Amino acid sequence: MSAVLPAIPPVLAAIGLMLANGVVLIYMLRKVLGHLHLRLGPTHVGPKGLVQTTADVLKLLSKEDVTPNGVDRWMYVLAPVVVFVPSLMAYAALPFSETLRITRLETGLLYTFAVLSLVPLGVIMAGWASANKYALIGALRAAAQQVAYEVPLLLSVLPVVMIVGSLDLAEIVAFQTGVWAGVVPRWFVLLLVPSFVLFMISALCELNQTPFDMSEAESELVAGFATEYSSMRFGLIFLSEFSNSFVISALAVVLFFGGWTLPFVPDAVIAPVAPLVFVAKTYVGIFIFMWIRGTLPRVRIDQLMNLGWKWLIPIALAWIMIVGVVVKLAAPGGVA
Amino acid sequence: MSETVNGVTFIILAFASIIGAIGMLTTRNIVHASFWLLEVMVAVGGLYLLLSAEFLAVVQILVYAGAVSVLLLFVIMLTLRRREDSVRPVEISIGGGVLAAVFGTVIYVAIAQYGDRVAEMPDVAPGVAELGELLFTRWALPFEVASLVLLVALVGAVWWSKEEDR
């Protein structure tokens, strides 16, 4: 029992963060998409529509929870939980600052990818249990693309791991502090441009974001695997999607943009506001995802699979090879 | 991680995995069976954590839960013509039962006789860095062979499941 009690506050904190993050992100998504479409987005509830999402959450909570006839009942009930729990677990290894994190894992990076790889199973579960053709097609599309793009996603971060020599997210950040030659930040985005591009494309696909959102293409599949879900069960699925985009964006910040640190600013200044810096950087990443979402058209499923298997994976492998040779030549006898 | 295995955690995970295995074998619905298998895989991943094999635990989740289960579900759904086909009666095989019982008894006797020769859990538990170091030095040749096996399996799976007639 003694091991269980101390674990409760961080879990509650993570749930709170997920909820707050979901509310903020939905508002942000509507505003950003609205302005990209030359609309205003929500304006009525509260100043500039600020409490619109809070009202929506209350509406969602108070709605009737419909369980359609003919569903696979146990799996129907369990699926939102199976989608939600891995998203929650993904927060465990994220380093918000030098000290603020739930736990420090030696295999932090791999752990985060491993728990995120459980999400497609919840998606298939939801799609199958719903006994609905749209739901099943949406679920299978989602699972196929997430499984296919996990490979380039993992391969794209390998060069970073090879150079740092650790899977610990905090050490990856520590490696990126400071500047080269007094002007260039030691961020991996400047050192490993192909890795970053591969990571971004795979991440968009992993998150089922436009241009790769055919799993819930509104014009074809109603709402994809979540079609039959209502009320808070739908809320859980929705929340976990927004939470996943936070986690992936946070990973991008850790891997390529120096985590909680800023170049040219001494650590003593950063230390008190480090978590804020981290969250701010993460939100910039999410903004870029939304920007892409508002700009690009959807691709076809076969184009998606061709891109993943025939282009991204070979390029990622070749790039790993190049980085490996350079690392070996630059630092014989081990990585610096 | 403490240097003894926590009995309560072990028992919870052990029961989770056994219940998962029994559920997999007794359910009539093949889709449910694959989710029971997933449950076993996650529980065994937890047991690896108890044994301070952190890397293996993560890889277990990544490979078995993330990839193998999804693959299984895809093939199950591709080979179902109707949704109702997923439910089939559970076949009971007496021969299989006898074989499993005999095998189980033999293993039980073996464990009862030799199982507790090493009872103490040693203190040292090397981390991921040491694991990787040894994997690419002492185990380099098996590692290369394993990657070759995977490559051949990949090509073979693509060849076999190709749609058009050869």
Added chain:
Amino acid sequence: MTEVGPAAFMGLAAVLFTLGLYGAVARKSAVMVLMSLELMAVAVNLNMVALSRFVTPTEMTGQYFAIFTMVVSAAEIGLGLALVLAIYRQTRSVELSAFDSLKG
């Protein structure tokens, strides 16, 4: 109650392996047989990781064997499922009893 020795892990692995063995023999669906084989592979892995922790904690021999077992069983499940798909296209069935075209 607080300490668990290697025998407990070996016992658990034996139970899982036995269940897997029963499934592999008894079930008639090819996919179920493959799933039972996976169960057996996991049981073997658990045994090796447990013994590696107790017997060779610094060399981690069992962990390397477990890694290679994972590779082999991943390859096996990939090939096995591809085979099931290929046969399903010809016989429209995944029952093992339908795969009897070589019978005289």
